[in-house]
Amino acid sequence: MTELSDRIRLLRTQGVTAPAGFRATGIPAGIKASGALDLALVFNEGPDHAAAGAFTRNKVKAAPVLWSQQVLTTGRLRAVILNSGGANACTGPLGFQDTHATAEAVAAALSDWGTETGAIEVAVCSTGLIGDRLPMDKVLAGVGEIVREMAGGLTGGEEAARAIMTTDTVPKQVALHHQDRWTVGGMAKGAGMLAPSLATMLCVITTDAVADSAALERALRRAASTTFDRLDVDGSCSTNDTVLLLSSGASEIAPSQHDLDAAVLAVCDDLCAQLQADAEGVTKRITVTVTGAASEDDAVTAARVIARDSLVKTALFGSDANWGRVLAAVGMAPVPLDADRITVSFNGFPVCVDSVGAQGAREVDLSGDDIAVTVDLGVGSASASIRTTDLSHAYVEENSAYSS
Amino acid sequence: MTELSDRIRLLRTQGVTAPAGFRATGIPAGIKASGALDLALVFNEGPDHAAAGAFTRNKVKAAPVLWSQQVLTTGRLRAVILNSGGANACTGPLGFQDTHATAEAVAAALSDWGTETGAIEVAVCSTGLIGDRLPMDKVLAGVGEIVREMAGGLTGGEEAARAIMTTDTVPKQVALHHQDRWTVGGMAKGAGMLAPSLATMLCVITTDAVADSAALERALRRAASTTFDRLDVDGSCSTNDTVLLLSSGASEIAPSQHDLDAAVLAVCDDLCAQLQADAEGVTKRITVTVTGAASEDDAVTAARVIARDSLVKTALFGSDANWGRVLAAVGMAPVPLDADRITVSFNGFPVCVDSVGAQGAREVDLSGDDIAVTVDLGVGSASASIRTTDLSHAYVEENSAYSS
Numbered sequence: 122m123t124e125l126s127d128r129i130r131l132l133r134t135q136g137v138t139a140p141a142g143f144r145a146t147g148i149p150a151g152i153k154a155s156g157a158l159d160l161a162l163v164f165n166e167g168p169d170h171a172a173a174g175a176f177t178r179n180k181v182k183a184a185p186v187l188w189s190q191q192v193l194t195t196g197r198l199r200a201v202i203l204n205s206g207g208a209n210a211c212t213g214p215l216g217f218q219d220t221h222a223t224a225e226a227v228a229a230a231l232s233d234w235g236t237e238t239g240a241i242e243v244a245v246c247s248t249g250l251i252g253d254r255l256p257m258d259k260v261l262a263g264v265g266e267i268v269r270e271m272a273g274g275l276t277g278g279e280e281a282a283r284a285i286m287t288t289d290t291v292p293k294q295v296a297l298h299h300q301d302r303w304t305v306g307g308m309a310k311g312a313g314m315l316a317p318s319l320a321t322m323l324c325v326i327t328t329d330a331v332a333d334s335a336a337l338e339r340a341l342r343r344a345a346s347t348t349f350d351r352l353d354v355d356g357s358c359s360t361n362d363t364v365l366l367l368s369s370g371a372s373e374i375a376p377s378q379h380d381l382d383a384a385v386l387a388v389c390d391d392l393c394a395q396l397q398a399d400a401e402g403v404t405k406r407i408t409v410t411v412t413g414a415a416s417e418d419d420a421v422t423a424a425r426v427i428a429r430d431s432l433v434k435t436a437l438f439g440s441d442a443n444w445g446r447v448l449a450a451v452g453m454a455p456v457p458l459d460a461d462r463i464t465v466s467f468n469g470f471p472v473c474v475d476s477v478g479a480q481g482a483r484e485v486d487l488s489g490d491d492i493a494v495t496v497d498l499g500v501g502s503a504s505a506s507i508r509t510t511d512l513s514h515a516y517v518e519e520n521s522a523y524s525s
Numbered sequence: 526m527t528e529l530s531d532r533i534r535l536l537r538t539q540g541v542t543a544p545a546g547f548r549a550t551g552i553p554a555g556i557k558a559s560g561a562l563d564l565a566l567v568f569n570e571g572p573d574h575a576a577a578g579a580f581t582r583n584k585v586k587a588a589p590v591l592w593s594q595q596v597l598t599t600g601r602l603r604a605v606i607l608n609s610g611g612a613n614a615c616t617g618p619l620g621f622q623d624t625h626a627t628a629e630a631v632a633a634a635l636s637d638w639g640t641e642t643g644a645i646e647v648a649v650c651s652t653g654l655i656g657d658r659l660p661m662d663k664v665l666a667g668v669g670e671i672v673r674e675m676a677g678g679l680t681g682g683e684e685a686a687r688a689i690m691t692t693d694t695v696p697k698q699v700a701l702h703h704q705d706r707w708t709v710g711g712m713a714k715g716a717g718m719l720a721p722s723l724a725t726m727l728c729v730i731t732t733d734a735v736a737d738s739a740a741l742e743r744a745l746r747r748a749a750s751t752t753f754d755r756l757d758v759d760g761s762c763s764t765n766d767t768v769l770l771l772s773s774g775a776s777e778i779a780p781s782q783h784d785l786d787a788a789v790l791a792v793c794d795d796l797c798a799q800l801q802a803d804a805e806g807v808t809k810r811i812t813v814t815v816t817g818a819a820s821e822d823d824a825v826t827a828a829r830v831i832a833r834d835s836l837v838k839t840a841l842f843g844s845d846a847n848w849g850r851v852l853a854a855v856g857m858a859p860v861p862l863d864a865d866r867i868t869v870s871f872n873g874f875p876v877c878v879d880s881v882g883a884q885g886a887r888e889v890d891l892s893g894d895d896i897a898v899t900v901d902l903g904v905g906s907a908s909a910s911i912r913t914t915d916l917s918h919a920y921v922e923e924n925s926a927y928s929s
Contacts, residue, residue, distance in 0.1 A: 180864045181856030181880065211852050213865075213881040251849025252882040360853050431835070431916070432924055439925030445655025448615050449764050452585030460584045461617075476585065477617035478656040512835070514921050520836055521843030 128300045129384065131391055136278035136294025139306035140329035142166045142369025144276040147284025150263025152206035152249075152256060158284035160263040161203040162227070162271060163325050166236075169370030172198035173337035174244070175345050177362035183210035184217040185245040186361060188224065192244050196334030198367055199242040201325050202227045202267075203285050204260065205310070207249040210360040219257050220245045226261050230268035246323045246363045248287055248310060282308040285323050288519060293395040297388050303330040303372040305384045309392040322349065322396060324364040326388055329372035332381055339378065340385040341366045348389040351421065352397060352508045353428050364389075397508045402516025405437050406491050411451075412504040413464075413497035419456035420505035423498060426454040427507075433494075434512035440487040444472040451496055462499030468492060532704045533788065535795055540682035540698025543710035544733035546570045546773025548680040551688025554667025556610035556653075556660060562688035564667040565607040566631070566675060567729050573774030574646070576602035577741035579749050581766035587614030588621040589649040590765060592628065596648050600738030602771055603646040605729050606631045606671075607689050608664065609714070611653040614764040623661050624649045630665050634672035650727045650767045652691055652714060686712040689727050692923060697799040701792050707734040707776040709788045713796040726753065726800060728768040730792055733776035736785055743782065744789040745770045752793040755825065756801060756912045757832045768793075801912045806920025809841050810895050815855075816908040817868075817901035823860035824909035827902065830858040831911075837898075838916035844891040848876040855900055866903030872896060 137145045143165055150160040165172075174193040176186050192198065202223060209216050224240040231238040247255070282292035289310050296306040311322030332340075345364060366385065376384070397406055409428045414420035427433055430450035436443040444465045452460065465473040468489075472482035510516075541549045547569055554564040569576075578597040580590050596602065606627060613620050628644040635642040651659070686696035693714050700710040715726030736744075749768060770789065780788070801810055813832045818824035831837055834854035840847040848869045856864065869877040872893075876886035914920075 179853060179856040180862060181852045181867070182864070208849070211849055211877065211880050211882060213879070216881075250847075251853060252877070252886070360849075360856065431920075435921050435924035438921065441925065443654075445612070445615055445764075448585045449583060449655060452583040452764065458584060460586070463585070473615065473656070475617065476615050477620075478615060482656070512921060514918055516835075517839050517842065517916060517918050517921055520839035521845065 129387065130298050131387065132296045132298070133294065135296035135306060136282050136308045137163050137306045137325055137327045138276055138278035139296030140304040140327045140369060140371070142329050142371030143327045144271050145281040146267060146271050146277050147280035148263060148267050148270060151259040152204055158280060159204055159206045160267055161281035161284035162267045163201040163281060163327065164271060165199055165367050165369050167369055169331065169368055170197040170199055170242070171332060171334040171337055172196060172365060172367045173334055173341045175341055175364045177359055179360050181211065181360050183208050183247060183361040184212060184220040185209055185247045186363060187217060188220045189244040189246065189363060192241055195241060197242065198244050198365070199236070199238050200227055200231060201244045201246060201365055202264065203246040203323055204255065205248050205285050205287050207247060207253055207255045208251045208361050209247040209255050210251040212252070212254050216254060219255055222257065223260055223264060226264040227268065230265055234268060234272045244365055248285060248323050248361055251360060278306065278308065285310040288401055289399055291399055293392055293399065295388055295391045297384050299376065299380065299384060301374055301376065303374040303376055304328065305388050307388045307392050309396060311396045322362055324392060326366045326385065328368045329370065330368055330381060331370040331373060331375035332368045336378055336381060337366045337368055340382045343382055344386040344389040348386065348393045351506065352393050353425055393508060397510060400510045401519050402513040403510040404513050404515070405511040407437055407509045407511060408493050408506050409509060410493065410495045410504060410506040411498060412495065413499050413501060414503045415457050415501040417503045417505050420503050421507065423451055423454040423456050423496070424505055424507040427451055427494065427496065428509035431512055437487065437492055438511035438513045442467055442472055442483050442485040442487055444478065444482055447494060447496060448473065448476065457500050458498040459500055464497040464499070466495045533791065534702050535791065536700050536702070537698065539700035539710060540686050540712040541567050541710045541729055541731045542680055542682035543700030544708040544731045544773060544775070546733050546775030547731045548675050549685040550671060550675050550681045551684035552667060552671050552674060555663040556608055562684060563608055563610045564671055565685035565688035566671045567605040567685060567731065568675060569603055569771050569773050571773055573735065573772055574601040574603055575736060575738040575741055576600060576769060576771045577738055577745045578648070579745055579768045581763055583764050585615065585764050587612050587651060587765040588616060588624040589613055589651045590767060591621060592624045593648040593650065593767060596645055599645060601646060602648050602769065603642050604631055604635060605648045605650065605769055606668065607650040607727055608659070609652050609689050609691050611651060611657055611659045612655045612765050613651040613659050614655040616658050620658060623659055626661065627664055627668060630668040631672065634669055638672060638676045648769055652689060652727050652765055655764060682710065682712065689714040692805055693803055695803055697796055697803065699792055699795045701788050703780065703784065703788060705778055705780065707778040707780055708732065709792045711792045711796050713800060715800045726766055728796060730770045730789065732772045733774065734772055734785060735774040735777065735779035736772045740782055740785060741770045741772055744786045747786055748790040748793040752790065752797045755910065756797050757829055797912060801914060804914045805923045806917040807914040808917050808919070809915040811841055811913045811915060812897050812910050813913060814897065814899045814908060814910040815902060816899065817903050817905055818907045819861050819905040821907045821909050824907050825911065827855055827858040827860050827900070828909055828911040831855055831898065831900065832913035835916055841891065841896055842915035842917045846871055846876055846887050846889040846891055848882065848886055851898060851900060852877065852880065861904050862902040863904055868901040868903070870899045
């Protein structure tokens with residue numbers, strides 16, 4: 122539990138079912154050969170059904186992204202169905218039909234259960250290997266089963282969080298309780314192909330606050346821009362990135378936009394830290410902060426160039442205070458900087474001042490799990506941070522044998 | 526030996542001393558703790574001394590780059606002094622003084638030997654770890670020794686090529702003999718921090734053709750733009766990249782600009798292939814070709830995005846035909862493409878047609894050392910290729926322990 126302020130607290134033992142009005146669970150539908158959990162449902166009982174979404178900026182978008190973007194134009198959702206074990210990306214028109222059929226099946230099952238639902242109220246998210254069709258017999262049978270289980274009272278946010286894992290080693294969820302008696306809950310997955318414009322991830326955030334889709338949209342857009350958009354494990358942006366925010370209004374409390382923004386930001390930030398800590402092959406959690414930039418956009422750009430540099434990432438894997446690689450990397454960033462006035466520090470220790478090495482720079486202890494790299498460009502007062510990880514043998518190992 | 530045409534042939538057993546009018550050698554000056562060769566000299570006996578250069582586009586430039594850029598504004602060079610064992614980058618005004626002192630020492634030693642030379646006629650190149658001052662006592666003593674050895678008749682292009690090696694495992698040199706009795710020779714180093722705007726490398730090319738600095742400049746700019754600028758091992762651009770082209774005119778043959786362009790291009794292309802084959806941690810030589818682009822610039826941009834993608838590179842290290850990662854990568858390229866009409870082939874076998882997987886795609890044999898990745902964007906007729914390598918355990922190993 123983290124005390125963020127007197128008014129809110131965060132609990133990682135709860136997730137999307139923490140807010141009133143939400144049910145969720147996860148089951149093994151047989152999509153994954155391993156028999157692990159692979160199908161999740163998040164259901165909004167209402168009374169409200171407002172929703173907002175943010176999606177990958179990749180031009181190559183998976184079928185479920187194309188579907189869910191359409192669905193979200195209505196600003197409302199009753200349910201989100203999510204599967205791991207296959208991304209349903211690069212599967213053509215037939216893959217899109219599979220997504221549509223899945224949403225139809227969820228709507229039909231929920232209607233049978235007594236909640237009249239249209240496919241247009243069901244978002245679909247998929248994650249896993251790109252390029253293969255999903256085993257639709259298993260997906261559709263799973264949809265029937267998961268709605269029955271949920272209707273029967275079985276509900277578990279953690280099972281849902283587990284069912285969307287791919288190379289993740291732990292489920293990621295968090296709940297924020299506001300003292301005004303409203304709650305925001307969230308779950309996320311993502312470990313590799315984790316980069317800007319949302320990182321590679323699926324994330325569902327729920328709240329029982331009373332908020333319309335415009336308010337949710339604003340809170341989500343603001344939060345994503347400084348959290349998921351600034352997580353960059355390997356510079357690779359997925360075809361399936363999706364973040365959804367649903368409100369049930371069940372608390373009957375309508376927080377101010379400011380409070381809603383802050384709560385959604387805190388949940389996104391915490392989920393980001395969890396994604397970073399469980400990234401593929403991670404041995405170091407690295408935060409690259411650029412200060413002294415001409416604008417915040419420049420700071421983000423420069424920090425991202427450093428965070429993506431293979432030589433910086435391998436050096437930090439080796440706990441090697443090779444600050445020259447940081448200078449070589451930032452020197453290629455397409456932003457204004459003073460090449461003779463760059464300052465770099467590792468974990469607060471200045472290793473390079475005015476672009477020249479500082480005394481003792483190579484002896485800085487980087488053996489811990491967390492490394493803070495701070496780079497001052499010397500041209501302004503704006504700053505920003507990117508979360509990343511090191512480039513390790515484990516990353517290479519995991520990613521040289523993923524599809525086989 | 527490669528027969529490029531009836532009129533020219535390439536020999537990798539020769540380098541910068543193949544053209545008439547050039548001497549070169551390499552010695553161990555004690556800059557490297559290992560005692561390996563670490564100081565090289567290339568000397569142009571004339572009668573001409575025309576020269577052109579191309580340098581890193583990194584905003585953070587090493588002292589020898591700043592010096593040599595100034596020197597090259599004259600369009601002439603008598604000598605190039607090169608050292609490994611230290612990049613003399615991020616060393617501030619004192620590092621620049623070291624470079625200047627090195628050029629002065631070379632000029633003085635050559636003048637003592639009877640060739641009146643000014644420091645302004647001496648280019649300096651350095652490579653190695655960023656951030657440390659060079660051991661100037663050793664450098665200056667080495668300068669005296671290397672000029673004496675060369676004056677005494679000792680000349681060896683291969684020793685020079687060996688003396689500039691850092692993590693390179695083999696020297697890289699080549700000579701092109703034109704049937705009209707003029708020659709172009711070259712040597713290069715570079716294995717990591719190898720990326721656009723010249724790759725990370727030092728390269729000296731010599732010719733006994735009669736050509737003024739404008740002709741050399743044009744030939745070098747054209748050749749570099751399609752060779753060194755399209756070699757991208759790890760996306761990291763060095764602070765020290767330098768390519769120099771010197772002509773002695775000793776053949777007394779003045780080739781057409783067309784023939785000179787073609788010869789310099791052939792030498793640069795061959796050196797690039799050698800750099801790629803000896804890149805840090807390389808287990809696969811990969812050529813990414815993008816076709817069907819709206820412009821050649823777009824094709825280069827898209828090919829580079831794919832060539833830099835860690836997930837594509839690790840998959841190919843694993844001989845894994847995971848074409849979905851290629852689509853995810855190219856989908857982030859800032860160029861026009863038709864997301865439903867992308868075609869990908871591995872080694873000529875279509876693995877993805879119209880953005881959907883092809884039959885047998887995952888079984889394509891990628892176990893060989895060379896992999897050709899071809900991606901058609903479906904929007905135009907322009908194409909370009911980027912040479913890259915895989916991302917292997919050896920790359921991580923080598924780069925997590927470089928400065929220690």
